[in-house]
Amino acid sequence: MSDKASLQIILANPRGFCAGVDRAIEIVEKALEKYGAPVYVRHEIVHNKFVVNRLRDMGAVFVDELDAVPDGVPVIFSAHGVPKSVPEAAETRKLEYLDATCPLVSKVHRGAERHHADGKHILLIGHAGHPEVVGTMGQLPPGSMTLIETEEDAETIEIAEPENLAFVTQTTLSLDDTAKMIEILQRRFPSISVPKKEDICYATTNRQHAVKLIAKKAEAILVLGAPNSSNSNRLVEVAKREGCTRSVLVERAKDIDWSQLEGVSNLGITAGASAPEILVEEVIEACRQRFDVSVETITLTDENVTFKLPKQLAS
Missing domain, CATH: 3.40.1010.20 (4-hydroxy-3-methylbut-2-enyl diphosphate reductase, catalytic domain)
Known part of the structure; x- marks a missing residue:
């Protein structure tokens, strides 16, 4: 008989990586395979420290601006998109560039x-x-x-x-x-022109609807994501608005303030679109060390979106 308190974890699905993030990370990985290290990346490829550090360990070099990129090496633009002046500057310098901008952006x-x-x-x-x-x-x-x-x-x-x-x-x-x-x-402005299709992407939409579902059952929610991740911060706001006021953003298991979970028997977990599933697993394992855990997944929809790689990397 366990002397640990019981904790039901309610996992939101979909959560974590979206197709645009998957594509951006794969572009860096394949560029490293094709060109060898170092490959330069302008800005964080996606807003997640764990992902960025893993790619850095593989040989990616992250820089703030193009002028930090030496001549003769490939450079990748992040998933968030860049002003037109950036590829223009790369072309002026005859730098080979790979655009990892999410197709929905x-x-x-x-x-x-x-x-x-x-x-x-x-x-x-x-x-x-x-x-x-x-x-x-x-x-x-x-x-x-x-x-x-x-x-x-x-x-x-x-x-x-x-x-x-x-x-x-x-x-x-x-x-x-x-x-x-x-x-x-x-x-x-009654005559204002609207987008043909909503600009807020499918992944943002699905993750917000899914967190609403788990907010109805959870006493607290952990959102895995980076402090500078827009979609992750929005998940915290949506959960709070749905009535789960004990909703917080954490980057990793080590960042959890366990005192905030005292008395909680139903814990919701989701992850922003740039947070890898390994970080969700890490949090569940940390919970198992402290609680007698059972896991339930609430699925809104299954995602099967994929995006093509840039032609330079297409195999």
């Missing part, structure tokens, strides 16, 4: 370009300073796009030609928050 870029070609001013719903937002705004000339971060922004933004307007969104936002901002924009 690229879709937002192309949508913004189409709206711009139609003469529309574009509102981008997103978070200032996030690499994806920097990359999206950098697809067009300065002044072509205005950032909307909050409902207040949506309510107060003044537009010179309100009848000549479109919006796009960052792919990793809160579905509920974004819906409210879109509602405000459509009320204020």
